[in-house]
Amino acid sequence: MSTPVTIVDDSSLSRKLIIKALPPDWNVEVTQASNGVEALDACRAGKAHVMFLDLTMPVMDGYEVLEHLKREGLNSFVIVVSADIQPKAQERVRSMGAIAFLKKPVSTEQVAKVLKDYGIL
Amino acid sequence: MSIAPLTTDQSDALQEVVNIAMGQAGDRLARTLDVFVELSVPRIRLVHVSEIVKTVRAMVNDREAITAVRQSFYDHLRGEAIVLFGASGCLDLAVLMGYATDLDALGEQELLLDVGNILIGACISGIGAQLQADISFYPPSIMAEYASLDRVLVPENLAWEYSLLVEVNFTLENSNFKSHLLILMAEEGIESLRESLERLMAAV
Numbered sequence: 001m002s003t004p005v006t007i008v009d010d011s012s013l014s015r016k017l018i019i020k021a022l023p024p025d026w027n028v029e030v031t032q033a034s035n036g037v038e039a040l041d042a043c044r045a046g047k048a049h050v051m052f053l054d055l056t057m058p059v060m061d062g063y064e065v066l067e068h069l070k071r072e073g074l075n076s077f078v079i080v081v082s083a084d085i086q087p088k089a090q091e092r093v094r095s096m097g098a099i100a101f102l103k104k105p106v107s108t109e110q111v112a113k114v115l116k117d118y119g120i121l
Numbered sequence: 122m123s124i125a126p127l128t129t130d131q132s133d134a135l136q137e138v139v140n141i142a143m144g145q146a147g148d149r150l151a152r153t154l155d156v157f158v159e160l161s162v163p164r165i166r167l168v169h170v171s172e173i174v175k176t177v178r179a180m181v182n183d184r185e186a187i188t189a190v191r192q193s194f195y196d197h198l199r200g201e202a203i204v205l206f207g208a209s210g211c212l213d214l215a216v217l218m219g220y221a222t223d224l225d226a227l228g229e230q231e232l233l234l235d236v237g238n239i240l241i242g243a244c245i246s247g248i249g250a251q252l253q254a255d256i257s258f259y260p261p262s263i264m265a266e267y268a269s270l271d272r273v274l275v276p277e278n279l280a281w282e283y284s285l286l287v288e289v290n291f292t293l294e295n296s297n298f299k300s301h302l303l304i305l306m307a308e309e310g311i312e313s314l315r316e317s318l319e320r321l322m323a324a325v
Binding site: 010011013014016020082085086088089105 | 130137140143144145152157158162321325
């Protein structure tokens with residue numbers, strides 16, 4: 001069975017780069033979202049067992065997505081993929097429930113390691 | 122002479138490249154000051170020199186006096202970067218940097234040159250690294266002190282007709298400090314940028 005994965009980023013280039021970095025042996029069904037509102041919709045529709053989440057986005061940013069997920073009790077393995085690499089940004093998203101923080105641009109090795117650590121791959 | 126704006130794809134790619142570069146610049150600033158830096162979504166516009174003040178004023182959106190640091194870059198990418206510092210945030214910045222609060226004019230200039238250089242250097246180098254473009258810098262200089270925006274950006278002093286304007290801003294949590302980084306790339310600079318962006322997209 002394929003894993004539902006949602007890629008959330010306002011940049012289509014960035015979404016392409018993340019999709020390209022997904023491990024080739026991982027069977028996935030990819031949904032793309034260009035802001036936090038679309039990400040939550042995908043999650044509510046069961047399309048985000050794993051979510052790759054950007055932080056800086058228009059309409060609704062990544063921090064707000066993490067808050068909503070918690071408040072609504074939505075379950076998703078959230079991997080933050082961010083250009084904002086400050087130590088405090090990393091601490092913040094981890095404390096808000098993200099399982100990992102990856103710095104842009106991401107590599108397949110980094111993604112595979114996180115997925116294996118959490119038994120997803 | 123008119124200039125074709127970036128295509129939607131080129132603009133999207135540039136926004137992402139700038140986003141990553143400003144993340145690196147924000148990280149440098151955050152580590153230097155030990156504070157949380159709030160980053161903005163980069164804004165990209167093609168502007169005529171006669172519109173520059175109006176366009177930037179709409180982005181900066183306040184009437185306070187500005188001190189500006191300017192630094193030019195050249196080689197594979199060419200243009201200039203300008204950091205606009207709002208006057209009220211300078212004292213907060215001095216405290217965070219561990220300077221005396223009764224900073225004299227010269228001390229304040231030095232402080233803003235340092236911080237301007239950190240932001241411009243990290244941001245422009247970050248863009249160059251992603252686009253595999255070599256970039257060299259001229260030294261930074263103070264462009265204006267405690268001046269209004271139309272005294273900072275004087276069309277007669279800008280040596281271009283059309284320019285690509287990229288704006289990002291950095292604010293510090295729990296502080297009055299706010300700075301805007303403007304990157305201006307003129308006619309021939311836009312063409313080499315366009316080529317670099319196309320190469321990047323072709324590689325994805």
